[in-house]
Amino acid sequence: MKTKILFPNHFKRIGWIILIPSAILGVLAVFDVFKFEFLDKAKMFALYSDDFLRGSTVFGFVKNNVTDEILGILCIVGAIFVAFSKEKHEDEFIAKIRMESLVWATYINYAILIFCMLFFYDVGFLYVMIFNMFTILLLFIIRFYYLLYKSNKSTSHEK
Template identity: 50%
Template sequence: MFLMINDFDYFDLEIKVFPLVSDGGFFSPNKPLEWSTNNIADELVAIVIIFGGILVAFSKTKDEDEYISKIRMESLIWATYVNYGVLILAILFVFDLSFFNVLIYNMFTVLLFFIVRFHYVLYKSKKVIEDE
């Protein structure tokens, strides 16, 4: 995310790719369904963030039971609501290329919101049990 925020290309991984969709229309040098060269660093970073987030979010806890499954489900629902709430606010108040950046970050925030809320509620519930 740091690289995306600062618009900095850290890796130089230019390889031939086969794009299904092109963004430039008829006059673009990268035609759809034709081999072209692209830096795939941002795609690799996004895939690593998504897989890492899924592993952290959905790996079993040490004492997985029905209560933790309930917390997990409620946290996922809450994260989805918050994520779409942020997206609606962005649709209303963010414009142009900044909106595109918000959409990119929005791909990852549902996992981030879920992980933060799940572990917070889990911590809070364990603290209540320890206090009793």
């Protein structure tokens, strides 16, 4: 099957190499356990920034440790590479699994988000929204590779 919208298969390995360490460090960074100290003095251009002590900035520069932004971007890029790289033998069956997994991940992601909107508030909801940036891709990856594993296991038993 010819698909132009998927990355080549070798991007999957690159994606895992990026995703695993950045996800681990990203979770640690969210809870202030980890940060790159050398980035403490970084002046970053901000479209909008609202700091409790310094006030708000619009179209200006702010001091910010960009560890969490770097790790978030790496997580997203790594997850996209893992999720949307071709399999070695990409066919209609795998395309069907891929599409069904994406729909399933979307439903589950928004069901979780609705639940959290009802029961999480203030800073807790901020954490929910931070993690929600990544959950749809992670749910898709988990579901897609689980269904691939299940289908490979059932076809190997038939042989």
